[in-house]
């Protein structure tokens with residue numbers, strides 16, 4: 129049947145109360161109500177499969193853990209399970225001394241008796257009796273007049289008094305009495321008051337404090353807006369006699385979806401107590417949600433005296449016991465309530481966190497409170513044991529701010545605004561294409577592959593292996609006239625992996641970045657310029673690293689609309705900048721072909737140092753220090769001159785090996801046999817002892833120094849004429865994993881009295897870094913042809 133064109137022919141509006149001078153609208157909530165959980169009764173009776181005793185026990189413990197002090201545990205007359213559950217709680221000492229067990233009974237003698245039997249022996253119990261009072265129920269359900277309704281309530285109230293007193297005498301149980309005029313909101317207001325007055329009189333012992341009688345005023349079915357409920361409550365409170373002897377309890381249901389509003393307005397109107405269920409379980413649309421109410425108070429700075437610090441565990445218990453889900457959008461508890469998908473929300477949250485961090489630091493310094501003020505987030509998820517993990521989730525509705533927030537949270541990169549816009553476009557395209565949410569993993573992976581960030585499979589076509597940036601004074605001829613300050617330029621000297629081939633590059637510029645750009649222009653014909661550069665640090669102290677962000681544009685069009693961003697992170701700021709530049713270049717070159725390195729050409733008079741360095745890095749894996757490149761270049765030139773011809777690649781490699789005794793570093797004259805290096809006491813000094821072949825003879829040696837190499841020189845000095853000193857040392861690894869080797873480069877200077885100082889390089893590798901260093905020293909010493917003392 130379709131909806132009616134004129135529903136007024138079927139439904140009658142509620143009858144508003146003409147309450148004069150109502151007070152509640154101008155009040156604010158400041159008082160925490162007495163909380164009564166009726167999960168195990170009103171909640172339970174609404175389940176397709178009521179809870180088992182085990183489930184009820186789990187739920188009861190959860191309620192106790194949350195701090196609920198009044199718990200309606202059952203309708204004991206309903207079933208043996210309900211009765212036995214209550215007995216079990218009591219007999220197994222499950223009930224803390226400060227917790228009241230509440231039990232519900234209708235106004236029927238046999239059922240009242242059974243209900244009291246259920247709680248006999250517990251420390252504190254609230255006997256809750258109800259009978260409906262509205263005209264519909266009087267007429268249809270009971271066939272009772274108003275007088276008979278009062279009679280039903282008062283007779284049974286007297287019975288409750290008699291039986292509870294007997295129980296107290298016999299078992300020591302302390303009782304409170306709660307009476308509910310069921311269907312209160314549909315009852316004539318003055319009749320509800322008359323009924324309660326009669327019940328109070330029949331009870332006959334309402335007092336103050338703990339002796340107050342509880343009048344529970346249910347919106348059994350929510351039939352009117354919440355202001356009507358508040359009017360009824362205020363009217364009841366103004367009319368009931370001996371107000372001080374009455375606890376006014378509210379029991380809203382949620383048929384119109386305004387259970388929370390009704391409860392809050394009812395509290396403004398003077399309600400002292402709230403009956404409800406966790407997450408709003410209960411008949412039909414449920415009872416009022418206690419978690420929601422409590423956390424509404426909390427968000428106003430009022431502690432509700434209920435603890436939801438680990439809200440997820442409460443959700444887990446309740447869903448497991450009720451076998452009903454908590455809606456993902458459920459206030460405070462739903463899976464999505466601390467999540468923003470949409471761009472402008474995410475942007476505001478991100479900015480909110482940044483501003484709050486600054487504000488809190490300032491307030492902390494002034495000793496002022498650090499208020500929570502984040503757009504779109506009324507409470508801090510952390511207070512409820514929720515992480516910020518799910519705060520921002522990305523789909524096609526998201527914007528740059530949220531994405532940048534996630535990158536900051538998960539990669540610690542505070543990417544600049546323009547780069548945020550660029551990366552947003554990348555993410556948007558994926559999210560739109562795939563029509564799905566982008567997980568944090570999707571976003572960080574997209575970031576890594578877009579910017580070739582993080583090595584491994586994300587490494588781009590260009591990557592930095594090693595480099596050195598030297599400062600060189602500008603020749604006087606280039607200095608500006610009248611400029612007293614000597615200008616300096618930077619020289620970049622480094623090894624890059626270019627499409628998997630190692631390339632030695634060299635370039636000059638005002639700074640390291642322009643020097644690398646120069647090198648790339650020279651060797652790879654890549655002409656780009658830097659348009660924007662920013663940096664920040666990540667972490668502090670020894671752990672601190674620098675993050676750099678670079679935007680590049682074509683060198684020929686610095687105003688280009690097209691640009692590419694890159695990011696680099698390193699403990700060294702120069703290195704992080706260079707990495708960022710290469711990251712941007714990787715984006716810019718795409719699949720563009722780069723000039724290949726022709727290793728087969730060999731050395732000819734046009735070759736320069738980098739050509740030679742390229743052969744050695746690719747054939748031997750050796751990343752020669754800059755000075756050694758220059759030294760070997762001279763050796764090669766000499767050789768070429770002597771043979772008046774081109775040197776093949778193989779000949780170049782063998783020339784290197786013979787010149788520096790590579791890879792073993794030793795000669796027949798000077799050879800390591802066995803050596804041990806130990807720290808001297810707790811100092812940084814080292815003692816070296818062992819055996820060397822010296823001049824073809826095995827000799828025991830011993831020496832001390834700041835490290836193994838200086839200790840070896842000390843040992844050698846006992847056996848040679850003159851002195852050796854280290855001028856330069858460098859090392860790196862070749863290979864990976866178990867195959868890794870250490871390579872050492874040593875330049876030694878040899879001084880013999882009366883002779884000109886000589887210097888030579890030695891190169892060696894070994895699986896052990898100390899041994900490779902020692903062998904490199906012996907290799908250099910062999911090259912110097914040191915003269916051995918005659919013994």
Ligand SMILES: CC(=O)SCCNC(=O)CCNC(=O)[C@H](O)C(C)(C)COP(=O)(O)OP(=O)(O)OC[C@H]1O[C@@H](n2cnc3c(N)ncnc32)[C@H](O)[C@@H]1OP(=O)(O)O
Pocket residue numbers: 170173203205206207233234235236239258259260269270310348
């Ligand atoms: C708004 C609420 O949530 S109230 C609580 C509702 N909860 C429950 O009903 C769950 C537990 N209930 C039960 O297990 C059963 O209904 C029982 C054991 C209480 C009673 O079962 P039965 O005796 O089979 O009766 P039934 O369930 O049909 O209840 C209706 C009878 O109780 C009467 N009744 C209803 N409410 C009350 C009341 N508060 N006081 C006295 N009698 C009442 C009805 O008028 C009807 O009487 P009738 O048989 O003379 O016509």
Ligand SMILES: CC(C)C(=O)C(=O)O
Pocket residue numbers: 170232258308310311344346347348349379381
């Ligand atoms: C028993 C009463 C309080 C009840 O559950 C209701 O009216 O909803």
